[in-house]
Amino acid sequence: MTPETHNRARPLSVEDRQAMIIDAATPLVIAHGRAVTSKQIAEAAGIAEGTIFRAFGDKDTLIRRVVENYFDPQPFRDGLRAIDLALPLEQKIAAIVVLMRGRLEHVFRMVAALGADERPTDGQRHEYAHIIAELLVPDRDRLRCPPYRVAQIIRMVALASVLPGIGETIPFDVDDITQIILYGVSGEPDADHAGHATAGHAHGADAILHSALDSALDSAFRSEWEPTGPTTLPATDPAQTSQR
Template sequence: MIVRTALPLVAEHGAAVTTAQVARAAGIGEATVFRVFADKEELLSACVAEALRTDHVLGEIAAIPLEQPLAERLVEVASAMEAYLGRMGRVLGALHASGHRGAGGGRAEVLMTRLRGAAGGPGAPARSDADSSDSGPAMSDREAAQRRTSAAVAELFEPERDSLRLPPETLATIFLAMLFSRTRSAGDDLSPTVEQFVDVFLHGALGGQPR
């Protein structure tokens, strides 16, 4: 509950957020915060971990009815993924902008480069020197999250498997890579809507029947 309350405050204030602000928003005493977390740094680390979690968005994807037309399924998954990436980006971006360099969430600028990896697919950036200190288990966790996300999206293609040009797993990888590119440019004048993005993904750029 404390972390859920702290997340929007961290997204707004970055590392400048105070435990007193969090306590007031949660309707608890500040001492209660310190009974759960050793210090503010530990709370910020918990917020970063929560922002990076994929289980919430995976639950949303799993709840998409397979009876819906494929286009509607893909619009729903795109909207869910973009909301997840947006939440993550706001938290990590605010920490980065406020100069946070502490443990757990300190390398927010490095974590920001992993937004693409969280979306799954081959578009994840190569690891930089700043990533070289990552532990093996942490990398395995990220790779496992990517695989789960890709598998969840692949399930949405299964009802049409017999009419697909590529296997569902391959299409899920392509879809997520394209979706991340759209998310990065969201807000630009030329950025397509989610519906336009899905339509072009399914039907291509050319109108009419192929010759």
């Protein structure tokens, strides 16, 4: 065996080659959406354009694999589960907020590039809430509502803080968000105004919360990819017509 043969790089496996192409394609998909070309991806990956089609068959399949890889929930799960249960509640909430905002910003970049249909599943969101709730169980004596509901509140506030048009114009840092989640805007409620929701009311509120979060996600990005035409005003004021 000659030294040249011995030092020659071993060919990549199919899986490794696909992973390399996906890594190169991801920032291009975020930047250009579905308009990205196979030529751009090939140049970024340092490969021949035909290699893309041998590895994935077509560009749509590659983009689908990019999205699946980008939305992989495992790093977020691992980050949540790595939070120390023994941390003080304030530090624990702050750590959750950092990870949650990072995850949401990560998701929004791809949603803005490809449309609202590309997003994590409901099952993933429920799983995250359960992991967060488990982190909060040791502190349940300090919480005014069940840990799972607190997990939903954390997601709601974190989501609002990164939504375009909200988080950009009214910036909140992690400490701001942590304080809002823990103490609200007026501190601890007094005995006359504390009140306790019934189980049925809490269940209904959870359903409204889920619906509101989904609606916010849709509306926040719809204008990014759905052009709207000029608004046509009625020739006659409806109020004047009704008075005739």
